[in-house]
Amino acid sequence: MGHYLEDLNEQQRIAVTHIDGPLMIIAGAGSGKTKVLTSRIAHLIASGIKPGQILALTFTTKAAKEMQGRIFKLLPPTVSPVGLFVGTFHSIFCRILKVEGHQLGYPQNFTIYDTDDSKQVIKYIIKELSLSDEEYNPKDLYSRISSLKNMFIQAHDYVKDKELTKIDELAKRPLFYKIYQYYTQYCFRNGALDFDDLLLKTYELFTKHPACRERYQKQFQYVLIDEYQDTNKIQYLITNLIASISRNICVVGDDAQSIYGFRGATIENILKFAKDYPETKIVKLEQNYRSTGHILQTANAVIANNQSKIDKKLWSNNELGDKIKIVQASNEYEEAKIIADKIQEQALRYHYGFNEFAILYRNNRLSRSLEDSLRHKNIPYKIYGGTSFYQRSEVKDFLAYIKFITNKNDVVSLLRIINYPTRGIGLTSINTIQAFAQDKQIPLYECLKMVKEIPDIKPSTAVTITNFINKIDELATIINEVNAYRFTIAVEETFGIAKSEINKIEKNKDATRYENMRELINSTQEFVELRSADDSNAVGITNYLEEVSLLTNEDNDNQPKPTVKLMTIHASKGLEFPVVFIVGVEEGLLPSHYQDSDLEEERRLFYVAITRSKQKLFLSFATSRRNYSGNAMPTLVSRFISEIPEEYLDKSMVGYASSGNYNAPNRVVNSPKFPKKYEPYPKKIETKHTPQLINTIPKSKPIADHIPSPNFTPSSPQLITEGQKIEHQKIGYGTVLKIENPRTQPIALINFEIGGEKRIMLQYAKIRIVQ
């Protein structure tokens, strides 16, 4: 025991060994924050505190998992961390509400609505109130409701507050109060909680039921909160409530890295912590172990321009290292090309692996040109972000079945599946039944059960609906009898959801919907296997749902291939890379000119981006960039660059472009007279046949009259990899561009010489590897 104290610096050791009383750790970028947090938990346990008395809260599942893993490693094998509460705010409070929610009138099997579901609810309400969705825009309404909830202003409080209602009157939505009320009722009646409710209702539970609150106050003697600068008001309220008796609350954060103000995080929480707890011990972790001197000094110089901050200065024993390279390009394609060239050069000259590079941008749109240039140079890359697996519509379609069977009050899921796959229950019938339900004040599901008694419903439709409901009810009886995988299989066998997608593949040549559904089924199997390995009995579909509803990230990060990583600056927080490129460092982009974005937050964003880098940092900008309408517009270099002292900068690549080394692929593009867009880089064409020949053949027409070569013997699907030349028995020659879903049901994206790109399911196709 105690080995975890050995490689800590003085400040880190103070933080780790502090046991009782409030503690605030101001942890600069790269100062060993997670190490301190996990070591402190290990230390608490080693000091005799029971794991079950410790509550550690994070924002992301990723952070929670990492913490769990690291704590486990720190503990001696004789000590078990079982019972330790490490998780996201949402998952921990979800668990509490599963047990205690009945006191607020929620069923034990409540459904969790994600952002899409919530917006759907709002859409229904707008329709019901016959409002126009121009003035009452669902997206805006959702974010308004969400931010109110995050400030702990519920519908009944909102109505009473003149200042708040005035805001919405001025925003030309005087009926907002009604929407908020209806929304609250709708969710409640559906037995559903949205993401914000998981926090809000936990707080309400604790304020309304003192006995319940006291139990948790007693249980959680030690509360730890990661990324405290990102907490919003409701999170602040709950954690303070839980810790108000023990006063053993430890928060870790860095005000300089607060970049989520736009979604309700308030930097105030960290700034006023010491006022809330006058006896707070404050520890500042200022030694940076990550970056070289120039990078660190640059970061310090930039952040010094912010007014509101906690005083601290990062320092390091690391060498000064390279200066920060400023790259100027004339447009985004040139910028992308320079970066791709630099990556290649750095990789060759300094033996960096491709996984040691990251390209960061403010805005997802900027990834496009980078993607093109990397592909052009055959540099492997992966773009992080975008819609995650569980948000895909087909996955949600499938999950809606499971959600509805679990909770039959969930109208959102019901309406999603009632005619999917199409079974002849059209909009007219649905509207009639809904009107009936509304009129008679009977839950929609009950109406479906008595559909025969509803006037204006055709007998044949009634039969279809009854069949549907019977199948649902039948499945509901086995929910707790079988594991998640068996249950999912049963749902698929009953309704043929994924199966219904197979027919569409032929038509659309797009198997992704089917694929993702298969993947979902596989994931339930994985879930069961994983949990069984942990000796857990929680392998049912409700357990699976709970996990999946709160897990929106695809953390399939175990990439076999080293890749350059492309992501937004927001997504890069908490990560580090040897070589970092920050692109689009221009006015309007970084800092963003969007509406009322906060300049100091933009600067913190730039600060976060800089401090991701360990050894080399490139800041690039283009003097002209295309806007949404495709027109090249002149740009200005970001003011943030001028905040960096000249002596840290290497400007040898400024004006580099105009020296003629980097010609844009097409210079005519600036002219608006050429509406037809150029291809950034010509697509590679395999030249076995002459291009002319290809051009004479209509592209869309499927070519099935290829005569296989005399030595045609199909290769095993496992042997087919990216980049190979292959011969398809029916389609002909082509190059494998990509293998999708290599683990489950591999599909190859093949660029055929005749017929172009096609997706081929390898397990069925007869394909011979040519080379």
Added chain:
DNA sequence: GGTACAGGGGTTTTT
């Protein structure tokens, strides 16, 4: 009920 095309709108993102 599914497709095809017009029109609109378009930061950052976790749960």
Added chain:
DNA sequence: CCCCTGTACC
């Protein structure tokens, strides 16, 4: 420019 939504039509 690109993607998503809604509507008109088959």
